[in-house]
Structure formats: structure tokens, C-alpha cells
Amino acid sequence: MLRAARERAGLTQRAVALALGVAGGERVSAWEAGRGTPRDTQLAPLAKILNLTVEEPGNREPPLRLLGLRAGLSVPTFAAAVGLSVRTVFRWESGEYVLTLTGSVLDRWSDALDAPSSVIESEFRRGKT
Structure with missing residues (x-):
């Protein structure tokens, strides 16, 4: 890629x-x-x-990672902004850890990534498939 x-x-x-x-x-x-x-x-x-971009076909980066890149966030910066450890973010992206997207998590992610909640939910689901 x-x-x-x-x-x-x-x-x-x-x-x-x-x-x-x-x-x-x-x-x-x-x-x-x-x-x-x-x-x-x-x-x-x-x-x-x-x-x-997030919409790039065939892009192998996890969808939410691409939103982070677009927002100019490294994984450690994103993890700190949403209240997760860097290890948890990497484990979640690799599929080793299941993260539930609750209202408060969704709000923190939306704020950190400067993206509407609907986009975060959509990309989160897309990353799970």
C-alpha cells in the first residue's frame, strides 16, 4: 500500500x-x-x-487510525486524549482486545479525532469487519 x-x-x-x-x-x-x-x-x-484518506480503498491502516492521522495525532497522543493506554490502543487495533464503544468513549473519541460521532461509529464498525 x-x-x-x-x-x-x-x-x-x-x-x-x-x-x-x-x-x-x-x-x-x-x-x-x-x-x-x-x-x-x-x-x-x-x-x-x-x-x-480514510476513504482510500485497500488502505490497510485501521480506519480509526486513519482518522487519527488526519487529525495529526500519533497513537500515544490519541491514547492519552481518549483515556486509554498505548498498549490498549494497539491491542484493540490488532483485534486482541475488544473495546465497547459506549457513549462516553464515543464522545472522547469524537473530540480527540475532531470528527462527528456518526463517523466514529461508522469507522469503528467498519474496522470490526
Whole structure:
């Protein structure tokens, strides 16, 4: 997915690396090959550089993670904003932990992601399928 998004954006690995402030294109190449992943602090800028959106077909990021990227939040920042541990967020995204979306959780997520509750509910359900 990363390579396809980069190519759609008409960027070289080196151009993406320079825009993110990482050394050369080798790191981006490694990410594309699955030999590493960008840091949380690099995810929002990377999504912006590659014009990724929640609606992007075939995007493998969990839907709510993409809303977080669009809001400029790293996983630790999002976790703190919604009152969860970083581990809980990662466990939930991986399907290892089941999170119930109650009214208070939904409100916190809506505020943190700057998105309407209806969008959060829809993306939450989509991420469960």
C-alpha cells in the first residue's frame, strides 16, 4: 500500500524521505518492503505527503487510525486524549482486545479525532469487519 500511494503521488522514495526528514530513500524502501515501519510521529506527515484518506480503498491502516492521522495525532497522543493506554490502543487495533464503544468513549473519541460521532461509529464498525 505504501509504495502504491507513493507512486500515485508521483514521488520517489528519496523525495518522501526528504519531506519526512529521514536519511535517503533506503528507509522508505524498507517500509515498503515490510522491513520496518514509520515512527508514530512520522505517520501524520506521511499520510499528508501521500494524500491518504480514510476513504482510500485497500488502505490497510485501521480506519480509526486513519482518522487519527488526519487529525495529526500519533497513537500515544490519541491514547492519552481518549483515556486509554498505548498498549490498549494497539491491542484493540490488532483485534486482541475488544473495546465497547459506549457513549462516553464515543464522545472522547469524537473530540480527540475532531470528527462527528456518526463517523466514529461508522469507522469503528467498519474496522470490526
